[in-house]
Amino acid sequence: MSENIVASDSFEAYLISHPFLGKPENLYNPMNYIMQLGGKRMRPKLLLLAYQSVNGHPGKDVYQLALSIEAFHNFSLLHDDIMDNAPIRRGKKTVHEEWNTATAILAGDNLLIQCYDLILKTSLPNKPELLNEFSIMATQVCEGQQMDMNLPTQEHITDEEYLQMIRLKTAVLPACALKMGALAANASMDRADVFYDFGLNLGMAFQLQDDFLDTFGSSEETGKQEGGDIIENKRTLLFLHAMRTLTGSDKEELLHWFNEKPDNPSNKIDRVRTLFKQAQSDQFLMNLKADFEMHALANIDIACENSSNKAHVLALFDLLKTRKA
């Protein structure tokens, strides 16, 4: 009865057959360009899974809702890439590189407007709640992005501030996707909130894994520049933990590296990795990640109770948990 949305390409097929249409072409082409660069389509799949867990097979309106979530994710990537001056996204030129910054800003704006439009054009009975959830999430993602941009010049950062930043910047989006899927399926607000918490815990674990891989993963595994956070002197949880754990010359050395940007960073990456491991900051991060995963699993148990779909949710969860990239 319950189709495996995680494994299926049904969302990808829906996305490809529903490009954004309008003129001028050089406004709409960049929107469709970024939407079709690929990716795991994790967030829309979470929305569809939540729907399915509550109420069986999702129809056209629910796919449209899922598309809105994927469009929002792409809007934020598009504008983030401008802010970060990033030349490459998923192995292709970023929108501002392929077109120009002005068009990239505008295409992002229109993508954000089309997110609301997609939700507005569904005929789901609880559209007002869906729009509210979406809007709260969208605001929070902006707040998280600004918090992230503030980190380099912020004098003191607490773990909680860092966690709040990734919560807003990364975790509320999958949380919102799951809650919207549940709400669209007429779940009670209580049950929808459990889906939200599942997404939040999943998103936190996901981002901490991302931080871990960025520092300790090889570029063969991740497909990204090795040690990018170290090169950029990003004060992630690993750095915050190591700074309060190390003493004497070790602490001084770490601080030294985080004030340098050597042309050849390989020695810096090696040394910082070693210092992080010496402080057991890698273990600290993995323990924290495990906590979030444990909570996510508990959420699944409640949210998917009596649902034949639970196996699929767990499959997605395992997929995300064990990912290397």
Add this chain to the structure above:
Amino acid sequence: MSENIVASDSFEAYLISHPFLGKPENLYNPMNYIMQLGGKRMRPKLLLLAYQSVNGHPGKDVYQLALSIEAFHNFSLLHDDIMDNAPIRRGKKTVHEEWNTATAILAGDNLLIQCYDLILKTSLPNKPELLNEFSIMATQVCEGQQMDMNLPTQEHITDEEYLQMIRLKTAVLPACALKMGALAANASMDRADVFYDFGLNLGMAFQLQDDFLDTFGSSEETGKQEGGDIIENKRTLLFLHAMRTLTGSDKEELLHWFNEKPDNPSNKIDRVRTLFKQAQSDQFLMNLKADFEMHALANIDIACENSSNKAHVLALFDLLKTRKA
């Protein structure tokens, strides 16, 4: 009974007492900064006027709707200023100059999200229609902005293409404001559409007047750089008309100037103005503007029938019609 919203400062007071609140501060400060730079608040006043013409005194929800329209206007100014590299807005530094480009992009994004949020948080019965109208307008403004950015590299431009560009970039916003005000007051869709047409014709006349002042107004009158469009070689209706009217060496001279950017532009401005007048392009533009004004007046007659508020609408209309800046 009917308060004169055009003359009153009630909207300004509402705006000042309803700043956007949230953290981090350097995300919300730029949003409030641009909102509080001043301006005529024409678009929210049009919304309030339309409401008043249909249904008496507007309450809190309608002011919130008007704030959403003003926030959208400011969102588009904020992002346009980045795209245009503009250093000054209303005599103050633009947001990307006062903060930086990344924060300006993000503050604009959040301003756009807050527009939807403001509408969502009203308890007006026809919220779905209001959100639809808003979303259509928002999409069109993006399309108009991209069309405007395409003009410099576009080989051939027709009058209709230019008019369509200003219709989308400028006129649909006051049109939407008026229609939303009427809809919020439970006007029939037919009557609301007449308000829309009024706003569209008013907006077109307004923009053509803007084009006229940019070329023929003095900087004392307009408070802007004199002959800005001429300096930038903008192919406005004046240029399009003059190019098809002038012949021989006059046409060649005009074309010559539009391929030059002299350090001291005063001679260029003088000569282009003279050529435009010789082609009677100024008269052409004023005739076109008069057409739109005539249609706007006819719309007012229908939209404000039996309304004690008609005098106020006409007063605003006259104010906009005779403006020099």
